[in-house]
Amino acid sequence: xxxxxxxxxxxxxxxxxxxxxxxxxxxxxxxxxxxxxxxxxxxxxxxxxxxxxxxxxxxxxxxxxxxxxxxxxxxxxxxxxxxxxxxxxxxxxxxxxxxxxxxxxxxxxxxxxxxxxxxxxxxxxxxxxxxxxxxxxxxxxxxxxxxxxxxxxxxxxxxxxxxxxxxxxxxxxxxxxxxxxxxxxxxxxxxxxxxxxxxxxxxxxxxxxxxxxxxxxxxxxxxxxxxxxxxxxxxxxxxxxxxxxxxxxxxxxxxxxxxxxxxxxxxxxxxxxxxxxxxxxxxxxxxxxxxxxxxxxxxxxxxxxxxxxxxxxxxxxxxxxxxxxxx
Amino acid sequence: xxxxxxxxxxxxxxxxxxxxxxxxxxxxxxxxxxxxxxxxxxxxxxxxxxxxxxxxxxxxxxxxxxxxxxxxxxxxxxxxxxxxxxxxxxxxxxxxxxxxxxxxxxxxxxxxxxxxxxxxxxxxxxxxxxxxxxxxxxxxxxxxxxxxxxxxxxxxxxxxxxxxxxxxxxxxxxxxxxxxxxxxxxxxxxxxxxxxxxxxxxxxxxxxxxxxxxxxxxxxxxxxxxxxxxxxxxxxxxxxxxxxxxxxxxxxxxxxxxxxxx
Numbered sequence: 001x002x003x004x005x006x007x008x009x010x011x012x013x014x015x016x017x018x019x020x021x022x023x024x025x026x027x028x029x030x031x032x033x034x035x036x037x038x039x040x041x042x043x044x045x046x047x048x049x050x051x052x053x054x055x056x057x058x059x060x061x062x063x064x065x066x067x068x069x070x071x072x073x074x075x076x077x078x079x080x081x082x083x084x085x086x087x088x089x090x091x092x093x094x095x096x097x098x099x100x101x102x103x104x105x106x107x108x109x110x111x112x113x114x115x116x117x118x119x120x121x122x123x124x125x126x127x128x129x130x131x132x133x134x135x136x137x138x139x140x141x142x143x144x145x146x147x148x149x150x151x152x153x154x155x156x157x158x159x160x161x162x163x164x165x166x167x168x169x170x171x172x173x174x175x176x177x178x179x180x181x182x183x184x185x186x187x188x189x190x191x192x193x194x195x196x197x198x199x200x201x202x203x204x205x206x207x208x209x210x211x212x213x214x215x216x217x218x219x220x221x222x223x224x225x226x227x228x229x230x231x232x233x234x235x236x237x238x239x240x241x242x243x244x245x246x247x248x249x250x251x252x253x254x255x256x257x258x259x260x261x262x263x264x265x266x267x268x269x270x271x272x273x274x275x276x277x278x279x280x281x282x283x284x285x286x287x288x289x290x291x292x293x294x295x296x297x298x299x300x301x302x303x304x305x306x307x308x309x310x311x312x313x314x315x316x317x318x319x320x321x322x323x324x325x326x327x
Numbered sequence: 328x329x330x331x332x333x334x335x336x337x338x339x340x341x342x343x344x345x346x347x348x349x350x351x352x353x354x355x356x357x358x359x360x361x362x363x364x365x366x367x368x369x370x371x372x373x374x375x376x377x378x379x380x381x382x383x384x385x386x387x388x389x390x391x392x393x394x395x396x397x398x399x400x401x402x403x404x405x406x407x408x409x410x411x412x413x414x415x416x417x418x419x420x421x422x423x424x425x426x427x428x429x430x431x432x433x434x435x436x437x438x439x440x441x442x443x444x445x446x447x448x449x450x451x452x453x454x455x456x457x458x459x460x461x462x463x464x465x466x467x468x469x470x471x472x473x474x475x476x477x478x479x480x481x482x483x484x485x486x487x488x489x490x491x492x493x494x495x496x497x498x499x500x501x502x503x504x505x506x507x508x509x510x511x512x513x514x515x516x517x518x519x520x521x522x523x524x525x526x527x528x529x530x531x532x533x534x535x536x537x538x539x540x541x542x543x544x545x546x547x548x549x550x551x552x553x554x555x556x557x558x559x560x561x562x563x564x565x566x567x568x569x570x571x572x573x574x575x576x577x578x579x580x581x582x583x584x585x586x587x588x589x
Contacts, residue, residue, distance in 0.1 A: 190436075293439045
């Protein structure tokens, strides 16, 4: 007894064509609750829309005036720049910290643990204030031999500008959280992968970078996307440094000047939503890239004909080479 | 060259001398001695927990040994002897030793994010610093050899278990090892896929590759094996010509095991 492919004519044991089976046409289960829910939701949304249009306190005219304001647009630019730079710093450090945490070298493991403990254990606001005050703490940074001669020095105030302090504060704090996300990702990769690569004679650093991390990224990207969107909003804390060019500071400034906080909150919320949406699009493509072979099973572009031809050609070359050696 | 080759074929390529292995308190290997000559197919069978996989994994340092010595081509595996003491090899030195030894795993362990051909060229490019074109040509040739020339662009998830295992064999061969270790290569396969993998291994044996094979395939042992070793409880119970051991086992434990698997 075998299962018949649907496009083949079905035959019974004596070889006669069997009649086509009567296909099932069942009555689906009805869901009146879903319809009721949809109606309630629709009515609620209609009411909300009506209030958005008719309530004069929203001041849509002010929203319109300031949505493309120079200060607001510049604020978006700075907020994006802070987000990107802090995340680049945080991701770089997190990869390093996660690798260190899995290292055979106990010194690396301790340093990584201590880093996460410290930067995760103190509030980001405190860290931002501290980075803003670092030039008070250490007015001069000099490089030299401890207790010996000084090689060169520079003024901390020139080096650690407000923007730099903001990126440092946000990035170092975030690196501690991301390090744990990366560690979880690395741990999620099957142990057989490490063994297979080791058996091929690959060095550990290369295995981590080329075999383990790319597979871990499948697990790492979604929470990292979460953290990036979180970071976008956390940049509003850079006031603590103080750094005063970001989107929240810009809209707050206008609101305080015009005594109209609600429309400017709407302006800020609108732009944060737009940026978040763009980040989500980026995340989609990153996830698709690292899902290769698992979630995303589009075959790599190797044409079967090319492959067979190349294999034959290679074989021919190999055979010729062996003949040559024998001669 | 031919002269040294002939001399060498008489020597053992792999020498396992008095090897013990403890996992904590658990004494897994209890003094194993075993030689594998160049070009020989050495098959190890035994019940689960007998230590046969552990022994195999000690040969390429997937596990470290607790006592004894393992030599491959007269090179001590995992240690350097100096000043009357053994010194651990560095990661770089261990990797260098492993390059000469290919390994095939029960669970294939292909890299899921790489296609069949990418799996095969990874180590030749990264470790042996071959050019991408050369590694690729060699990979396609190997895929052809294991009967998968038309699967080069497939990801492991798009291949059957038997196909994955054949890609894994090709991947190990791409490093041109002098010794191949097979750790129950067909145990995770559906019965109808076992034959394809075994026939690739048979061809490999015919080509003169030195192989140590841990398996439950008694038929393969009888047909392809040059020696058969039966292990139980961390010791070698019986070893010899496969047809002899299978047809006329001398020890009660061997008889009992074979009566269950045959």
